[in-house]
Amino acid sequence: MAPQTVLLDPPVPPQENECCGNGCDDCVWTVYYAALQVYQAKLAKQQAQQESKKTDAD
Known part of the structure; x- marks a missing residue:
């Protein structure tokens, strides 16, 4: 039995209001x-x- 392909979900970009704009290390x-x-x-x-x-296969 062949392994099935796992569908990868791309990361979701942050919403406009999620960034404070202060240049945080973990922004x-x-x-x-x-x-x-990674994705x-x-x-x-x-x-x-x-x-x-x-x-x-060819």
Whole structure:
């Protein structure tokens, strides 16, 4: 049985009123962009694995 592809949910950007604009170390935008990088890396890995499976099947 082949493993199923897990659908990844992208991180949700903060709302306008969630950032105080004071340059906090743990700013909601910093957290969001870090989560976005992780999401993009996982998505790229998943896509590469799918392409590899397609190539193997051909």
